[in-house]
Structures are given as C-alpha cells and as structure tokens.
Amino acid sequence: xxxxxxxxxxxxxxxxxxxxxxxTTAALAxxxxxxxxxxxxxxxxxxxxxxxxxxxxxxxxxxxxxxxKLASGSKQRYDIDVHQFRVLTPVGENxxxxxTFDYETMSGASPYGTVDDGEGNPLLxxxxxxxxxxxxxxxxxxxxxxxxxxASVIGGYSTEDDxxxxxxxxxxxxxxxxxxxxxxxxxxxxxxxxxxxQASGFNRVTNESKYTATTFLGVAQVIDARSVFQTSINYxxxxxYLSDPYKLVDQRPxxxxxxxxxxxxxxxxxxxxxxxxxxxxxxxxxxxLVSHTMAxxxxxxxxxxxxxxxxxxxxxxxxxxxxTPIDIAAQxxxxxxxxxxxxxxxxxxxxxxxxxxxxxxxxVSAERYVSDGDLALGSVEKEHPGxxxxxxxxxxxxxxx
Amino acid sequence: xxxxxxxxxxxxxxxxxxxxxxxWERGDLAKIEMxxxxxxxxxxxxxxxxxxxxxxxxxxSSGGGGCGCN
Numbered sequence: 001x002x003x004x005x006x007x008x009x010x011x012x013x014x015x016x017x018x019x020x021x022x023x024t025t026a027a028l029a030x031x032x033x034x035x036x037x038x039x040x041x042x043x044x045x046x047x048x049x050x051x052x053x054x055x056x057x058x059x060x061x062x063x064x065x066x067x068x069k070l071a072s073g074s075k076q077r078y079d080i081d082v083h084q085f086r087v088l089t090p091v092g093e094n095x096x097x098x099x100t101f102d103y104e105t106m107s108g109a110s111p112y113g114t115v116d117d118g119e120g121n122p123l124l125x126x127x128x129x130x131x132x133x134x135x136x137x138x139x140x141x142x143x144x145x146x147x148x149x150x151a152s153v154i155g156g157y158s159t160e161d162d163x164x165x166x167x168x169x170x171x172x173x174x175x176x177x178x179x180x181x182x183x184x185x186x187x188x189x190x191x192x193x194x195x196x197x198q199a200s201g202f203n204r205v206t207n208e209s210k211y212t213a214t215t216f217l218g219v220a221q222v223i224d225a226r227s228v229f230q231t232s233i234n235y236x237x238x239x240x241y242l243s244d245p246y247k248l249v250d251q252r253p254x255x256x257x258x259x260x261x262x263x264x265x266x267x268x269x270x271x272x273x274x275x276x277x278x279x280x281x282x283x284x285x286x287x288x289l290v291s292h293t294m295a296x297x298x299x300x301x302x303x304x305x306x307x308x309x310x311x312x313x314x315x316x317x318x319x320x321x322x323x324t325p326i327d328i329a330a331q332x333x334x335x336x337x338x339x340x341x342x343x344x345x346x347x348x349x350x351x352x353x354x355x356x357x358x359x360x361x362x363x364v365s366a367e368r369y370v371s372d373g374d375l376a377l378g379s380v381e382k383e384h385p386g387x388x389x390x391x392x393x394x395x396x397x398x399x400x401x
Numbered sequence: 402x403x404x405x406x407x408x409x410x411x412x413x414x415x416x417x418x419x420x421x422x423x424x425w426e427r428g429d430l431a432k433i434e435m436x437x438x439x440x441x442x443x444x445x446x447x448x449x450x451x452x453x454x455x456x457x458x459x460x461x462s463s464g465g466g467g468c469g470c471n
Contacts, residue, residue, distance in 0.1 A: 084445070086442055100445065135468065156466055158468065160468065162469055167465050169462075170463065171463050186462065186463040188465075190466045190467055192466060216463065220437075222422050225429060226429055228430060230437060232461040234461065259459075260457070260460065262461050266435045266437070268429040268430070268435055275432065275434040281459075283458075291456065301434070317455065341456050363440065363443070394446070
C-alpha cells in the first residue's frame with residue numbers, strides 16, 4: 001500500500017473525505033508514517049521518502065543428537081549466528097535501492113549418513129564437531145516506481161568457505177482495476193559452484209556446479225476495506241550437481257523441476273486493532289516430493305507504540321522417490337539418506353514484539369522449531385534419526401531518517 | 402494495454418464479489434501489520450533457514466542464490 005493512493009484525488013469525493021485525504025497526505029509527510037506506508041506493499045507501491053536502515057542479530061542452536069540415535073561421530077550439531085544489515089534508500093523521485101547483507105557463522109557437526117542398528121532401523125553417522133563455516137550474502141534490488149506499477153532488477157552474490165553463488169532477477173508489478181488488483185511476475189537465475197573441503201579417507205568431488213532458473217506469476221486482490229488476498233505460482237528448474245558431496249553415500253538426479261503454489265490472506269479486525277495472516281503453500285517436484293505449509297500470524301496492537309505477534313507454522317513433506325532411510329552403497333542408481341528428503345512434519349511456534357516510535361523500531365523475537373515423523377500428514381514407517389529441533393532468538397532495530 | 406489482459410482482474414473481482422474499495426477507504430489495508438511481509442528481514446532469514454533444513458522452497462519472488470547448507 002502506498003502514499004500514492006492517498007495522493008490521488010478521486011473524482012466525486014465528498015468534502016470531508018477530501019479533508020481526510022489532505023490530512024492523511026500530511027501525516028505521510030511524517031517520517032515514521034511514511035516509512036510505515038511504504039513498507040506495507042499490499043498494493044500500488046510508492047517509492048520510499050526516507051532512508052531506512054535495519055539490523056538483526058539472530059542465534060540458534062540445533063539440539064544434540066540423542067545418544068540412542070547416534071552410531072558414531074559428534075552428537076553436537078550446528079550453532080549458528082546471523083547478522084543481517086539492510087539499507088533501503090530513495091534515489092531521485094522514482095527509484096529506490098534496497099541493499100541487504102548477511103554475515104552468518106556456524107560451527108558443529110553434520111550428518112554423514114545412516115547405518116542399520118541391527119534391527120532394520122537407521123542410526124546416524126555424524127562428522128566430528130570440527131566443521132566451521134562463514135557465509136556472506138549481498139543482495140541489491142533496484143526498483144523503478146511508475147504511476148501503475150513497479151519494475152525491479154536484483155543482483156546478488158554469496159560466498160562460503162566451499163560455496164559460491166551469483167544470482168540475478170527481474171520482477172515487476174502492474175496495478176489495474178482501480179488499483180484493486182496487482183498483477184506480478186518475475187524471472188530469476190542463480191549460478192552456484194561448490195568446492196568441497198577435502199579430508200583424507202574421503203573421495204569427494206573437487207569442483208562442481210549447478211544453475212537454477214525460476215519464474216513466478218501472481219495476482220493480489222483487494223477484497224474489501226479490511227482484507228486482501230494474493231495467489232502465485234512459482235516454477236523452478238535446477239540442473240547440474242545436486243548431490244551432497246559431504247555424505248558418505250549420496251547420488252541424486254542431475255535436474256529438478258518444482259512448482260510451488262502460494263496463497264496469502266490478510267484480514268484486519270478493526271474492533272481488536274489486530275491483523276490476521278493466513279498463508280498456504282503447496283509444493284510438488286519431479287523427485288516425487290510433495291509438501292504442505294500452513295502459517296498463521298496474529299499482529300496485535302497493544303498500544304500505539306507496541307505490537308505483539310504470536311505465530312504458528314505447520315509443515316509436512318513426503319519423501320523423495322530415491323530416499324533410503326539406511327545407506328546402501330552398493331545400491332545402483334540414485335540414492336540419498338538426507339533427512340531433508342525424508343518424510344516428516346514440523347511445527348514452529350513464534351512470539352515477537354515490536355516497539356516503535358515515529359522513526360525507529362525495536363524487534364525482539366523467539367521461535368521454537370520441532371520436526372518429527374509423527375507430525376507428518378502420512379504415516380512414517382522409519383523416522384529419520386537426524387530430524388531437527390532448534391530455538392531461534394532475534395534482536396534488532398530499524399531506523400528511518 | 403491489451404483489453405483482454407485488463408479483463409482478467411475484472412473477472413477475478415467479480416468472482417470474489419469484490420466491490421471497488423475507494424482509495425480513502427484503504428486506511429486499514431495500509432497499516433504495516435496488513436503487509437504481506439511486515440518485517441522483510443525476518444521473512445528472509447526464515448526462508449533461508451527453512452530452505453536449508455527442509456526439502457522444499459519457493460515463493461512469490463525471483464529467488465536468490467543457493468547455499469552449501471549441509
């Protein structure tokens with residue numbers, strides 16, 4: 001949503017609405033108000049009028065592997081710190097540049113594979129607790145704002161000790177139907193290279209690459225004065241080395257096609273001064289993996305300077321067709337015991353608080369993620385022993401000037 | 402613009418029984434808590450974490466680069 005909506009003087013507007021219009025436009029000249037209006041992006045976006053800077057620090061620790069599920073290696077999984085920086089700044093009257101930079105450090109152990117516990121159930125083989133990595137990710141999005149739409153160019157680069165990725169994107173929106181409807185679409189391309197860390201006793205690849213092309217089309221609709229709905233289709237195609245070089249046994253197809261159907265609904269409860277977010281995503285791919293994601297969020301205003309946001313997310317996926325709970329090196333063809341390709345379900349519970357004034361915000365947030373075979377929509381015969389649990393905490397601020 | 406393209410959203414609006422919400426009636430829709438992503442940095446981190454720990458991904462964007470998350 002934008003200040004542009006309020007700037008336009010609709011025909012046949014009653015006098016008091018004209019006054020309201022003028023008042024609203026004046027209010028949007030206040031930095032904090034303008035920041036709020038620009039950041040919403042529900043419909044008919046307008047360029048930002050202020051520069052906004054943001055920072056988030058997040059920490060999460062993946063829980064230890066229970067001794068009963070461990071065959072060998074370290075039980076201590078990743079400990080991860082993430083620093084996120086963002087600068088959103090107007091350039092001239094019709095452009096904005098949105099720059100984000102992430103700095104992520106991780107240390108701990110990672111699953112190498114699985115073995116039979118003697119009764120046909122998988123036990124986890126972990127690496128030693130010596131893995132350390134740093135990831136840096138820079139993304140720049142430049143947007144041109146038009147009277148009835150936007151056009152964006154996106155460029156990004158990320159690097160890790162053993163991984164490098166370049167990405168490019170083009171996105172656009174067109175407002176039609178009295179700005180009740182926004183059509184959106186985009187194209188993306190990513191070129192990734194992996195150079196695995198070598199270790200004696202392992203026969204890892206040395207230099208492999210893949211590319212991913214994506215496209216999406218969507219429509220957002222204002223339903224009434226209190227609700228909006230958005231639906232979109234995303235298609236992605238990856239080609240190249242898609243296996244995990246750190247697994248003891250892992251051979252995946254060299255291409256993957258996926259379709260994700262995303263739906264988002266927002267409803268404002270005026271009496272409660274709260275907004276409900278309800279999202280659903282259906283994902284299918286040619287590895288036979290199907291997933292359902294449902295997310296609900298309640299944005300509750302406590303007073304003019306404080307918002308509290310409880311949230312819950314449910315996720316369930318089926319297994320990839322070449323997934324095997326227990327590694328069998330001699331098995332011909334594609335095979336992987338990666339827990340991310342196994343059947344499971346997951347729940348995330350979150351609670352955030354946002355304290356805000358006219359030109360700043362302070363954000364505190366915590367999330368608990370639990371994944372389990374029993375949470376899957378279908379029955380899971382052999383749950384993967386590497387399914388994750390973690391608690392994520394975030395502290396941050398935004399400042400506008 | 403091609404009239405056929407303009408017809409699609411009109412049809413969608415009819416389908417949902419939407420009546421035109423005038424710009425001055427959109428105050429509630431403009432609130433930050435009604436945005437698709439009220440906190441883009443939080444959404445970006447969530448997407449990255451889920452991308453690295455689950456078997457599926459994809460949203461209403463052109464996507465980003467991959468990662469060597471293992």
